[in-house]
Amino acid sequence: MSHPRSLTEVVRQGLCTGCGLCQSMAGPEHVRLDMTADGFLRPKIRKPLAPADEARILSACPGNRQQPSPEPGTPVDPLWGPIRRLARGQATDEATRFKAASGGVISALASYLLESGEVEAVLHTIADPAQALRSMPQVSRSPQGVMQAAGARYGPAAPLTDIETLLAAGRPFAVVGKPCDIAAVRNLARLDPRVDRLVKYRIAFFCAGVSSLGISRAIIAKYGLAEDQVRLMRYRGHGCPGPTRIEAKDGRVFEQSYDETWGNELAQEIQFRCKICPDATGEQADIACGDAWITADGYAHGEYESWNAVIARSAAGEALLARMEQAHKLNLLPNTIAELNRMQPHQGERKRAILARLAGLWLAGQSRPRYRGLRILHAAWLGRRDFAKNLRGTLLRLRRGANREAEPA
Ligand SMILES: Cc1cc2nc3c(=O)[nH]c(=O)nc-3n(C[C@H](O)[C@H](O)[C@H](O)COP(=O)(O)OP(=O)(O)OC[C@H]3O[C@@H](n4cnc5c(N)ncnc54)[C@H](O)[C@@H]3O)c2cc1C
Ligand code: SF4
Structure with a gap:
């Protein structure tokens, strides 16, 4: 087996990220995301899809395909991807910093885009008011709405289940999401010209994986x-x-x-798909943000000053950071790749392990996603001493059925 040939195969082979794009593309009468017994959001096919429609969805599905194309002239780090500006940043507004997950840069960006009129809506994620453990997409049209959704929603969240409604409305908007959500938006842009016209900014956070x-x-x-x-x-x-x-x-x-x-x-209990994720730092976003604390193992063992690691990956992202700095909405300090490695050691570790894990899938005859332009070989060379260990670990996990998933009941 090589690459998935159907949405069902994406799910059964543990490749679904749970982004929700397939529901938006097919319409909820055909495909709907539901919670599986394992506690992940997965599409269920409710009404058969025409083969051409399923093929179109598959080519946008980030579980099947990830293929960044950085803007020409952008420096690309082998582990960290395209970087036009690297900073340590925080929202200047104290209340935003307090409420947000890290330094509040994402919420400050989203609020600024709405206040300045550059976008009319921000698509992101909020706690479901009816089921507090669960998350749902949120379309914010004011900074107040943005702040209600500030913070990190661990566990399954599918922000793209209805991106079609925003595209159909024809007004400019921004998308905030996990790197795989942003990859889905970029994939969709290759099929649908409305996306690049209307999605003015894509903002990602670094991601360690989706928990059940x-x-x-x-x-x-x-x-x-x-x-x-x-x-x-x-x-x-x-x-x-x-x-x-x-x-x-x-x-x-x-x-x-x-x-x-x-x-x-x-x-x-991180979903299997995240173990073979070659882009956990939002390489396809305009701006990507992560935590900026430095500890021995990358985890927070106390409370820290509210700062983000911030990467502008596109010219538009770089210009937006500059405008916000000028408007005194963000404090931005210089940062280096060496510091980034100390802030986020697990991100480099994972990237270096991806080739071995994909090789494990190949050897075990399991489906794997199509990845292009993510420097997987280069990263594997940097982590070559651990290749055999990672390969063995993957084969053992696959033997235990770690990538096998059931569709929603
Ligand atoms: C699943 C998950 C894994 C993470 N892994 C890492 C990691 O490996 N390294 C790291 O540095 N940080 C990680 N974080 C934390 C995240 O990187 C920080 O939230 C980031 O630094 C942004 O901080 P902020 O203060 O700018 O965000 P905020 O201003 O608090 O804004 C966060 C934004 O993210 C949106 N959001 C929250 N949860 C989700 C979700 N599940 N799916 C889509 N959108 C969502 C919110 O709607 C909000 O707009 C993770 C967060 C999540 C939800
Ligand atoms: S990764 Fe997204 S588009 Fe692909 S099957 Fe899963 S929810 Fe649907």
């Missing part, structure tokens, strides 16, 4: 709570990174440190 809803359920279960008893689940924010906070409907409040959440829980 089961992990969030396990966290609340420690406090004796079931999903329908929870009215707020905030994974981080209100500090940097801020605590994980759970508010029960009966008024009880529980907090645990971000260190406890990531160290003991969130990292445990």
Whole structure:
């Protein structure tokens, strides 16, 4: 087996990122994302798709294809991708910094784009008000809306399930998402000329992977709570990174440190697709942001000053950062690749391991995505000492069926 030939194969072979684009392209009467028993959002085919429609969706699906094309003249780092400007940044507004996941750069960018009229909407992700552990797409049209959605929603989130409505409206907008969400938008742009005309900015955050809803359920279960008893689940924010906070409907409040959440829980059940992700740092975005703390292992073991690592990857992203700096909306300090490596050691580790993991899929006769222009060979050369270990680990995981997924019931 080589590459997936159907949406069902994308799901069954563990390649779906859960972005939701297929629902938007096919329409919810044909394809709808639902939660699987494993706690991930996956498409379910409700009404058969015409072969040409399915082929079109497959060519936009980031589970099947990722293929960046950096702007000519942009310096490209083998591990970190296109970089026009590298900075350490934070929102100048204290309330934004406090509420946001890290330094609030993403929320500041989104708010500025709306205030300045450069876009009329921002498509991003918010907690589902009816089911606090779950997330849903949010279309914000004001900085207030942006701030309601500030923070990181760990677990499944599919921001693109209805991007078609924004495209059909014909008004300029921005998209905030995980690197794979942004890859989906770039793939769609190759098929649909409205995308480049209307999506003015693509903003990504660095991503360590999507955890299962089961992990969030396990966290609340420690406090004796079931999903329908929870009215707020905030994974981080209100500090940097801020605590994980759970508010029960009966008024009880529980907090645990971000260190406890990531160290003991969130990292445990990351979807298989994220283990073979060659772009966890938003190479296809105009601007990508991550955490900027420096610790021995890349994880936060306390509270830190609210700063982001910030990368402008396109000319438009670079110009936007400059405008925001001039408007005193962002503080930006110089940063270096060496510092970035210290801030995010796991990102380089993963990129160096991708070739070995893809080789494992190939040897085991399993489907793998089509990746182009992501410097996987170069990264593997940099990590060649661990190639055999990563290959062996992947083969063992595949033997245990780690990439096998069921569709939603
Ligand atoms: C699944 C996940 C994995 C992450 N992994 C890393 C990592 O490896 N390294 C790292 O440095 N940081 C990681 N983060 C944290 C993220 O990088 C920080 O949020 C980032 O530094 C942006 O900070 P900020 O203060 O600018 O964001 P904010 O101003 O708080 O804005 C965050 C934006 O992201 C959107 N958003 C939140 N959750 C999701 C989601 N699940 N899907 C799509 N959009 C969402 C929100 O709607 C909001 O607009 C992760 C976050 C998530 C949700
Ligand atoms: S990766 Fe996105 S487009 Fe592809 S099958 Fe999954 S949800 Fe659909």
